[in-house]
Amino acid sequence: MLSYIIRRVILFIPTLIIISFLAFGISVLAPGDPVERLLNASENAGIQNKAHQASLIQKKRHELGLDLPLFYFSISTLAESNKSNLSSYQAWKNYIPVIHYYAGHNQYHHWLYNIIFRGSFGISYQTQLPVVREIKARLPWSLALSFISFLLAFGISIPIGMYAARYKGRFFDKASSLLLFLLYALPNFLVATLLLVFFANPQFLNWFPESGVQDALNFNEDWPFLTKLVHWAPYLVLPIITYTYGAIALLSRQMRAGAVEIFDNEYIKTARAKGLPEGKILWKHVFRNALMPIITLFANIFPTAFVGSIIIETIFALPGMGREIYEAILNYDYPVIVAVFTIFGFLTLVGYLVADILYAVADPRISYSKS
Amino acid sequence: MKETGDNGKNTWRIFRKNKPALVSFYFLLFFVFIALSSDFIANKQPIYARYRDTNFYPIFQTFANKNRVDSTINPVTKKFEKLQFDITDWRELPLQNVVWVPIPYSASEKDKYNMGYISPSAPQFYKNADGQIVPAPYILKHHLGTNNIGEDVAAGLIHGTSIALRVGLISMSIAGFLGILFGAFAGYFGDNKIRISRLSYILLIPGIFLGYFYGIFIRIQDLKTAFHTGLLQSIGQILISVFIFSFLIFICYIIGRAPLKVSFFRMKVFVPIDIFISRFIEIFDSIPALLLIITISSLFVEKSLPLVMAIIGGLMSPKIARLTRAEFLKIRNLEYIQTAQALGFGDWRIMLRHILPNALAPVIVYLAFGIAYAIIAESSLSFLGIGVPADTVTWGSLLSSARADYTAWWMAVFPGLAIFITVAIYSLIGEGLREALDPRIKV
Numbered sequence: 001m002l003s004y005i006i007r008r009v010i011l012f013i014p015t016l017i018i019i020s021f022l023a024f025g026i027s028v029l030a031p032g033d034p035v036e037r038l039l040n041a042s043e044n045a046g047i048q049n050k051a052h053q054a055s056l057i058q059k060k061r062h063e064l065g066l067d068l069p070l071f072y073f074s075i076s077t078l079a080e081s082n083k084s085n086l087s088s089y090q091a092w093k094n095y096i097p098v099i100h101y102y103a104g105h106n107q108y109h110h111w112l113y114n115i116i117f118r119g120s121f122g123i124s125y126q127t128q129l130p131v132v133r134e135i136k137a138r139l140p141w142s143l144a145l146s147f148i149s150f151l152l153a154f155g156i157s158i159p160i161g162m163y164a165a166r167y168k169g170r171f172f173d174k175a176s177s178l179l180l181f182l183l184y185a186l187p188n189f190l191v192a193t194l195l196l197v198f199f200a201n202p203q204f205l206n207w208f209p210e211s212g213v214q215d216a217l218n219f220n221e222d223w224p225f226l227t228k229l230v231h232w233a234p235y236l237v238l239p240i241i242t243y244t245y246g247a248i249a250l251l252s253r254q255m256r257a258g259a260v261e262i263f264d265n266e267y268i269k270t271a272r273a274k275g276l277p278e279g280k281i282l283w284k285h286v287f288r289n290a291l292m293p294i295i296t297l298f299a300n301i302f303p304t305a306f307v308g309s310i311i312i313e314t315i316f317a318l319p320g321m322g323r324e325i326y327e328a329i330l331n332y333d334y335p336v337i338v339a340v341f342t343i344f345g346f347l348t349l350v351g352y353l354v355a356d357i358l359y360a361v362a363d364p365r366i367s368y369s370k371s
Numbered sequence: 372m373k374e375t376g377d378n379g380k381n382t383w384r385i386f387r388k389n390k391p392a393l394v395s396f397y398f399l400l401f402f403v404f405i406a407l408s409s410d411f412i413a414n415k416q417p418i419y420a421r422y423r424d425t426n427f428y429p430i431f432q433t434f435a436n437k438n439r440v441d442s443t444i445n446p447v448t449k450k451f452e453k454l455q456f457d458i459t460d461w462r463e464l465p466l467q468n469v470v471w472v473p474i475p476y477s478a479s480e481k482d483k484y485n486m487g488y489i490s491p492s493a494p495q496f497y498k499n500a501d502g503q504i505v506p507a508p509y510i511l512k513h514h515l516g517t518n519n520i521g522e523d524v525a526a527g528l529i530h531g532t533s534i535a536l537r538v539g540l541i542s543m544s545i546a547g548f549l550g551i552l553f554g555a556f557a558g559y560f561g562d563n564k565i566r567i568s569r570l571s572y573i574l575l576i577p578g579i580f581l582g583y584f585y586g587i588f589i590r591i592q593d594l595k596t597a598f599h600t601g602l603l604q605s606i607g608q609i610l611i612s613v614f615i616f617s618f619l620i621f622i623c624y625i626i627g628r629a630p631l632k633v634s635f636f637r638m639k640v641f642v643p644i645d646i647f648i649s650r651f652i653e654i655f656d657s658i659p660a661l662l663l664i665i666t667i668s669s670l671f672v673e674k675s676l677p678l679v680m681a682i683i684g685g686l687m688s689p690k691i692a693r694l695t696r697a698e699f700l701k702i703r704n705l706e707y708i709q710t711a712q713a714l715g716f717g718d719w720r721i722m723l724r725h726i727l728p729n730a731l732a733p734v735i736v737y738l739a740f741g742i743a744y745a746i747i748a749e750s751s752l753s754f755l756g757i758g759v760p761a762d763t764v765t766w767g768s769l770l771s772s773a774r775a776d777y778t779a780w781w782m783a784v785f786p787g788l789a790i791f792i793t794v795a796i797y798s799l800i801g802e803g804l805r806e807a808l809d810p811r812i813k814v
Contacts, residue, residue: 097584185795190787348657
């Protein structure tokens, strides 16, 4: 088992490195100059004259290490690399490749070094705060929302899936299948918009607040946690519904499919012939064996909980990770984008490993040491 | 294992028995019909109009000539007046006789008399032939309401149909092509089928470098220009780049086959194609597709629909590659493939004619679900305002107008219904295909 996990981790390292390349590449290719953005964001941008601003940009660029080359090496043409010497320009020099090697003095190396040895993902261009602190502030919202909705989804969909499989082909099965299918085909932004139109709208039902998580006028930071929770609750109802319905559809279908297969087995017939009560057969014999496909979904919980949902959090204006990423994308906040992608890749690895371990726990026949 | 060749009929027979799937299929045909004839369903120009004793067929005439201009004689002043078809507001003319299309508005036409979220049931106005603004008659009403800038929702839905169908079809064609290509290579050749001399293997690195330099790096300007010019030029330039790239790698491979004295270089080693492609698939598996689609679409300053389709297609292809790879792995060890190899058939022939037809079933099922996903992805992008040009009316962009004002329920319900029905149709067709091709397929 241990050797399997170690092998799995080692195999994942190149993937993780390439994900970091990908994230880094995305941020490098992104249009717009981050330094100008940063300076515009700071208050005294408009006051200085142009020459002063240019020197300021130069300084800031140096400070952030953005004047360094991007990677360990770069490719250019011979003509480009001796640009300073214009007199020696010849057309053929455009067709000769030149490789420059920069050793450790490059942006990627510094970035990697800071993550591994300082645990730092750099400073957000947008808020000028460390990215790690940003993520720490936003993460609890996404985690809370995801875990509440995962619990709800599991709690609702396991009985639905089990009973649908038990009464296969009867009314309950058909009705629930149809309903779940309809839910499955509804995109989340549509559900979110419809919920807002019908339940947060003075013209229909004004049951829930439209967006955000708290009322700026009434909210008090010093409240005890329970009071805060009561204050937050109405804001979170619609987002949680939006988060949950899709998961319910997916989980119930998986649960039903898994349980239907188990019901066909001879040992279920034996259990019935023995006169075991139906409830015991359902939950002790079928449920435990039908759990395997559900475990696979555990692998996705970590990363999904981390990233929240871009669309749901944007629509409901929740201060979670999804909205953080969306804002970072819109504002070309590279450090945040790169950090999120890298952490995401890492969490996916953790998810796979947890699922593998759960498999081995749930089914003793699975052994990783042999292969 | 079924032969797809002679069981096409059989597949259709089973598919037909699945009533929801069959109904969905007919619905899809209906949507295709709407998309093809959208200009005759929603158009601000009439089909036929009699104006100043002359017969006009504006839609057909604009069809034949985009900038058609006719002259008519003003009966009062007896002077010639120009009638430019595409900018004339036919609703304001004193027409003697007129046949409108069912929705007499175009998709991105701004109706200045009905701006600011006019509900389907609210009073609506139009400017009549005498220049007065009066309540609109039934035929000129916005039956599904308007958005903030006065665009007709029904017309937007009709024209959005063709965009949604195109996005689904084109992006999944791209995904299917790339996915099958890479999946087939990974599955068929695996890690121990292709052997080349060690020198060739080592020379691949400079080969890729040179291929990148001459194929892409120094051609970057040409490629960018082609992307701005059009689809055909883009494909042409990409093909030239791919050709240069492969040619240089091929040259390096040939050099690597030189009969050297050093046996270290001459020794044959395996090329682990499967490991490379599987790693690649794994990378895309660890990041949710929608996050990548949103991120990469936002990188491009210029918004364009073909680009969005290419991004969605490219990012969906690893999933198809994984399915194809698994099927190829399974099939390549079957006896009939070994027989084919023993008969001396070439790899290409075995892959294309003997494995591919039997490996397609899960891919086809996935494509149906993938089209549904691509439509959701595109509407999510339009909903967020990323990637799709602002003047292109899509279902997602219509729905996003509801975000600005939640009291405008018609902006959420009708486009939402359109997206929902299309996604449901494709999912049901996918289920039907799964049942007809092989119920054990899991995608």
